[in-house]
Amino acid sequence: MRYAVLGTGIVGRTIAARLAALGHQALIGTRDVQATLARTEPDPMGNPPFAEWHTAHPEVRPAPYAEAASQAQAVVNATSGGASLAALTAAGADNLAGKVLIDIANPLDASAGMPPVLNPVNTDSLAEQIQRAFPEAKVVKTLNTMNCRIMVDPSRVPGEHNAFVSGDDAAAKEQVTELLISFGWPRSAVLDLGDITTARGAEMLLPMWLRLFGAFGHPDFNFHIARA
Amino acid sequence: MRYAVLGTGIVGRTIAARLAALGHQALIGTRDVQATLARTEPDPMGNPPFAEWHTAHPEVRPAPYAEAASQAQAVVNATSGGASLAALTAAGADNLAGKVLIDIANPLDASAGMPPVLNPVNTDSLAEQIQRAFPEAKVVKTLNTMNCRIMVDPSRVPGEHNAFVSGDDAAAKEQVTELLISFGWPRSAVLDLGDITTARGAEMLLPMWLRLFGAFGHPDFNFHIARA
Numbered sequence: 001m002r003y004a005v006l007g008t009g010i011v012g013r014t015i016a017a018r019l020a021a022l023g024h025q026a027l028i029g030t031r032d033v034q035a036t037l038a039r040t041e042p043d044p045m046g047n048p049p050f051a052e053w054h055t056a057h058p059e060v061r062p063a064p065y066a067e068a069a070s071q072a073q074a075v076v077n078a079t080s081g082g083a084s085l086a087a088l089t090a091a092g093a094d095n096l097a098g099k100v101l102i103d104i105a106n107p108l109d110a111s112a113g114m115p116p117v118l119n120p121v122n123t124d125s126l127a128e129q130i131q132r133a134f135p136e137a138k139v140v141k142t143l144n145t146m147n148c149r150i151m152v153d154p155s156r157v158p159g160e161h162n163a164f165v166s167g168d169d170a171a172a173k174e175q176v177t178e179l180l181i182s183f184g185w186p187r188s189a190v191l192d193l194g195d196i197t198t199a200r201g202a203e204m205l206l207p208m209w210l211r212l213f214g215a216f217g218h219p220d221f222n223f224h225i226a227r228a
Numbered sequence: 229m230r231y232a233v234l235g236t237g238i239v240g241r242t243i244a245a246r247l248a249a250l251g252h253q254a255l256i257g258t259r260d261v262q263a264t265l266a267r268t269e270p271d272p273m274g275n276p277p278f279a280e281w282h283t284a285h286p287e288v289r290p291a292p293y294a295e296a297a298s299q300a301q302a303v304v305n306a307t308s309g310g311a312s313l314a315a316l317t318a319a320g321a322d323n324l325a326g327k328v329l330i331d332i333a334n335p336l337d338a339s340a341g342m343p344p345v346l347n348p349v350n351t352d353s354l355a356e357q358i359q360r361a362f363p364e365a366k367v368v369k370t371l372n373t374m375n376c377r378i379m380v381d382p383s384r385v386p387g388e389h390n391a392f393v394s395g396d397d398a399a400a401k402e403q404v405t406e407l408l409i410s411f412g413w414p415r416s417a418v419l420d421l422g423d424i425t426t427a428r429g430a431e432m433l434l435p436m437w438l439r440l441f442g443a444f445g446h447p448d449f450n451f452h453i454a455r456a
Binding site: 040078086117118119121122123156157158159161191192193194198201202204205207208209210212214215216218220221222223224225226227228 | 244287316345346347349350351384385387388391408419420421422428429431432433435437438439440442443444446448449450451452454455456
């Protein structure tokens with residue numbers, strides 16, 4: 001498959017590298033390739049600048065959002081939540097139409113300090129905003145509830161734990177489920193929550209995720225739904 | 229111990245009956261005892277009216293909020309979230325002062341339809357509202373993230389799953405943890421999230437709980453945090 005992963009932060013890099021390792025073509029989309037490659041500072045979490053990562057992953061080619069999306073059969077939104085709609089607009093509605101759009105972002109807003117707040121919340125979600133803005137894309141929310149290294153390697157966390165999928169298109173959810181299985185997720189670990197409005201629930205896990213991260217001091221954990 | 233359980237709905241009844249079965253004195257607090265006993269209709273979820281339940285549980289005596297709280301050594305807030313501050317005000321700050329106040333309520337607001345929204349959210353929580361309103365009480369948030377039958381009998385759900393505790397007073401959290409252990413929770417299943425602000429995370433699980441309830445069609449499930 002040909003994938004476009006939008007977002008050159010640690011999440012986008014991790015997904016793109018995993019897709020490439022699985023034999024897919026992975027373009028990594030960014031607003032301005034030259035600016036992205038020119039950065040020399042680590043990000044606020046200490047991750048190396050993109051150019052350094054790219055030297056180790058030449059198989060993942062950076063491209064402007066629109067070029068990446070136009071060449072892809074499926075698109076992953078791995079931008080920060082507050083920038084997602086702008087990034088997808090730059091990618092272009094025509095380049096998203098008819099394609100599975102895997103939304104793994106969280107609409108966290110740290111502008112008023114830490115911990116960040118979730119916006120939208122309760123009656124809307126980032127996934128729904130994206131689906132409304134790009135009605136011809138097949139938006140599937142998934143993987144936003146865990147650290148990115150677990151997304152592509154669930155064995156980092158022992159025992160059973162879950163990936164959730166939300167979306168209006170059953171075939172798109174199945175396609176995403178198969179991608180998750182290729183990442184190492186057992187099919188039984190993928191919980192279909194229902195339509196795209198159920199992404200509200202998955203996004204609202206983030207404040208708890210942040211508190212658990214605070215309590216444990218590391219991100220190697222994930223939600224599991226135990227059930228009778 | 230002498231407990232007051234505020235709230236005569238299915239959650240309060242379940243907790244009060246379990247406390248009594250464990251040999252504690254359990255008063256169940258309500259605004260107006262006569263009015264509570266006079267109801268003859270099932271609640272919106274089909275639970276029998278209080279009087280019918282009380283006939284089967286004469287060991288749990290209904291009492292006005294203030295009388296229940298004044299006689300108790302520890303208080304459980306099992307009222308609906310939107311009514312909690314009023315119920316606790318009726319219980320009386322003096323009757324709560326110095327006591328462990330176990331908040332198991334969720335601030336869900338269904339006034340605009342289903343699914344209900346969470347209010348407050350993000351930058352505040354019901355638990356914090358209660359702690360601010362009753363600064364001399366030792367508020368511990370717990371058990372709000374599951375169906376009430378699981379609260380008092382975690383074996384209803386197979387495998388590992390968690391109860392969370394949030395609060396500013398370490399001794400109060402330990403006292404609540406010991407109560408949870410007496411309900412059947414392994415100590416290792418009780419996760420201390422931190423101070424009372426961490427209740428925001430636990431309360432924000434509710435929208436996901438509601439979506440999972442919708443996906444599964446039953447409430448016999450619970451959150452488990454799998455971790456390395």
